[in-house]
Amino acid sequence: MNGLKTLGTWLSRTEQQSKLAILIYHRVHPKPYNRIGLEVDAQLFDQQMGLMAKYFNVLPLADAVQSLKNNSLPPRAVCITFDDGYADNCEVALPILKKWQLPATFFIASGFLNGGCMxxxxxxxxxxxxxxxxxxxxxxxxxxxxxxxxxxxxxxxxxxxxxxxxxxxxxxxxxxxxxxxxxQVTAPNNLMMTVEQLCHMKQQGMDIGGHTCSHPILASLPEKEAEQEIANNKAYLESVLGEPLRVFAYPNGKPGRDYQAAHINIVKKLGYECAVSTAWGVSSPDADCYQLARFTPWDTSSGKFMLRHVLNYRNTLPEVV
Structure with missing residues (x-):
């Protein structure tokens, strides 16, 4: 417990003001997950969100980016994001976020809604x-x-x-x-959200962002096809939700490898206010708001989870393209 207080004190220092940390999640499993990947279960996610609520200022992504550009972020500013649109985001993660009164942004690959499988x-x-x-x-x-x-x-x-x-x-x-x-396996049809669940997430105060239709590596597509992936996803989600999307996440998200400058320009042209990559680190006011850094908090102990944030705040800006 003393270790957590020490780390919390370190994070309270004024040097952490005007730095934005953005967390990446994908799935939150009801019970411990026994496969591969940096994914969490309900108990661990609840523990992590409790630490978020106690030690950090958790903000909606689009609002945080505006404050970042204005150099008016509160200290220890963090955003919580989820990629792809898994059903357990609604069934498992949402009640925990509501419990701790935390906002989050969910980037949806719309082509997998209603029974799809990535x-x-x-x-x-x-x-x-x-x-x-x-x-x-x-x-x-x-x-x-x-x-x-x-x-x-x-x-x-x-x-x-x-x-x-x-x-x-x-x-x-x-x-x-x-x-x-x-x-000799059939793909499941219940991993991703339904449209009804997506609308419920929005009604519960969560933000929804774009993530293409079919989650391709954008850099592997002809530019026209990449633009259609981004534009059609945005148009569909806006028609379902009844309001404009403000934020976007590049599929896979490695700068220069998974997306390139042309894709950033498409995202800007379509009216998105900001976009996130998977380059690790934190973002400062001079960061490119269309290539914001994110990282995955994989540690299972509270102390290591907090230490990961301390170390992340010391990272440099992400690679840009």
Whole structure:
């Protein structure tokens, strides 16, 4: 407890004013998650949000960015964001955010609403739900891929995700369906939000942002197709929610690799006020508000979670493109 007080005191120093930290979450599982990735369960998320409420000033993203540009942020300013639009954001995360009276922004890949499934989740389902002990995927790798133990499942899943992520969009989709077929697994239809859940999130005071329709690597698409992904997503979500979207998140989000200067210009042209990347760090008033830094708080203990924030505040500005 003394350690938390010490870290809280450090964060209270005036040097932390005018710096904005933005957290990235994806899923919040009802119970401990036994696969891969930097994801949290309800108990851990509740613990982290309690620390947010006690030690930080949590702001809506668009409002925080305006204060950042005006150099008027409160000290220890933080925004909470979620990517993609998972159903558990509404079912599990929302009640915890409401409990602690915290705002958050949810970036929605609209093409997966109402029963869709993202490609990476299909790979995870194929590997972890397959009744087989070995995957034979000759179209991807000539060697058998073991999935007989948890460790082998993790190894194979990580290998397939890294192997497929930067393939052209259509080719990747084809390969993912091939993996599902070989694994003898059907993709789930209940991982992502419904439109009704999305509207409920908005009604409960959460902010909704754009995240493209089908979550492609924008840099892998022809520019016209990338613009359609961003524009159609924005138009659809605005028609559902009945108000303009103010904020956007680049899919995957690595500057210079997953998105480029042309995509930043598209986001500006479409009227977004700011956009977030996945470059780690905090943003200062001179940061590009269309390439704001974010980071994932993966630590499971309160002390390490708080220390991660201290270290994050010391990071430099993200790489820009």
């Amino acid at each position: 490609w990476n989740d299909k790979i995870l389902e194929a590997v972890f739900q397959s009744p087989l002990n070995t995957l034979m995927l000759s179209e991807i790798d000539e060697h058998p891929l073991a999935i007989d133990t948890k460790e082998n499942k993790e190894r194979t899943a990580n290998y397939l995700l890294s192997k497929l992520i930067y393939l052209p969009h259509a080719e990747r989709a084809e390969k993912v369906e091939y993996v599902l077929q070989q694994a």
